[in-house]
Amino acid sequence: MSCARVLVVEDDADINQIVTTRLTRAGYSCTQAFSGSEAKLLLGTGETLPFDLIICDLMLPGLSGEELISLIRERDRRLPVIVTSARTATSDKIDLLTLGADDYLTKPFDLDELAARVAVQLRHAGQVDTNMKEPSPATDVLSFRAWSLDPDARTFTANGQAVPLTRIEFNILEILMRQPRRVFSKQELFEQAWGEPYAADDNTLNVHVSNIRAKLRPTGTDSYIKTVWGMGFKLVEG
Numbered sequence: 001m002s003c004a005r006v007l008v009v010e011d012d013a014d015i016n017q018i019v020t021t022r023l024t025r026a027g028y029s030c031t032q033a034f035s036g037s038e039a040k041l042l043l044g045t046g047e048t049l050p051f052d053l054i055i056c057d058l059m060l061p062g063l064s065g066e067e068l069i070s071l072i073r074e075r076d077r078r079l080p081v082i083v084t085s086a087r088t089a090t091s092d093k094i095d096l097l098t099l100g101a102d103d104y105l106t107k108p109f110d111l112d113e114l115a116a117r118v119a120v121q122l123r124h125a126g127q128v129d130t131n132m133k134e135p136s137p138a139t140d141v142l143s144f145r146a147w148s149l150d151p152d153a154r155t156f157t158a159n160g161q162a163v164p165l166t167r168i169e170f171n172i173l174e175i176l177m178r179q180p181r182r183v184f185s186k187q188e189l190f191e192q193a194w195g196e197p198y199a200a201d202d203n204t205l206n207v208h209v210s211n212i213r214a215k216l217r218p219t220g221t222d223s224y225i226k227t228v229w230g231m232g233f234k235l236v237e238g
Contacts, residue, residue, distance in 0.1 A: 004052040004122050005029045009039040009068065010084070011060050015107075019055065022111040023118060036063025040071065053080040053122055055114075058087065058096075066099060073100035078154070078167045080121035084109060090203065097207045102168060120196050124167055142177040145238050146221050149177055158219035168193055169212050172205075176225070176235050185232040209233060 006028045010016040013034065020030045031051070033039035039056070040063055043049055054072065058065035069081055083096050086107045093104045103117050142149040146159045151174055156163050165173070171193040176184065190198040190205045209225060216222040226236045 003027050003029050005031070005050065006118065007031050007033060007039060007042060007051040007054045009033045009036065009054065009056045009060065009065070011035055011057060018111065019114065022115055026115050026118075028118070036060035036065065036068045038062070039068055043072070043075075047075075049076050049079055051079070052125065053082070053118060055082045055084060055118070056101075058083065058085045066096075069096070069100050077164050078125065080125050080167070082114075082117060082121060084114075094203060094207050097204060098211060100166065102166070117196075120194065124171070124195060142174065144177045144180050144235060145224060146219070147173075147177065147224065149174055158216055158221045161219050163215050163219065165212070165215070166208075168208055169215075172208060172212065176233065180235040180237065183228050183231050183234040187232075189232060 006023055008016055008020050008023070008030055010019065010032075011034050016032050016034060020032055023030050031042060033042055039054075039060075043051070049072070056065045056068060060068070063071075065083065065085070069083075072079060072081060077100070080102045081100065082103045082105065083101045084105045084107055085092070085096075087093075088106050096104055102121055105114060105117065142151065148157045149155070149170075154170060156165055156170060156173060172189060175189060175192050186205050187198040193205075193208075209227075213222040213225060216224070224236055226234050228234055
């Protein structure tokens with residue numbers, strides 16, 4: 001497999017170059033954009049976005065980071081997006097995750113940590129060297145009450161309606177549906193869905209579960225996910 005294509009959107013030329021140099025050294029093919037408008041042009045108008053991951057600042061000239069993420073999510077709900085920002089408020093992080101970002105790093109950040117998070121996001125998205133993967137056995141479609149989830153096709157339906165999910169949202173539902181009677185702690189669910197250590201004070205998982213429920217509400221199945229207070233989450237059997 002060819003190296004992953006990363007778009008670095010950052011108006012600070014020094015930061016953009018440092019990030020690009022570090023990720024290029026890690027083996028990624030990087031393209032630089034110094035404004036939201038330039039990034040929009042680089043994304044093109046085709047059905048498929050020409051990048052495997054996007055690193056995006058928020059305070060951008062021409063088109064803000066929030067607007068850029070919205071445009072990306074209109075075209076692709078699974079493309080990994082990592083936000084870098086000087087904003088430190090928890091509410092800012094929650095807003096960005098709700099908008100569709102997959103990860104959030106506060107400036108100033110460690111370049112090695114950024115590279116590690118890029119690797120995690122690409123691994124979840126399937127952008128890994130196929131020579132390093134063992135062939136996976138055929139997987140069956142998972143069913144739970146009015147839900148149907150196909151792990152191979154990465155599709156999910158509720159009451160016969162297709163529900164668009166981000167990659168992490170899909171991972172969360174797949175984990176729950178594989179063991180519907182089990183109560184998953186927040187730590188277990190986070191570490192399996194993201195593939196990285198859980199921070200006890202991180203509200204990221206709650207935000208994603210809230211987003212899933214909101215998407216399920218029109219199908220009448222949002223109550224299938226139960227919060228087990230003091231423990232985590234499980235599915236509610238009919």
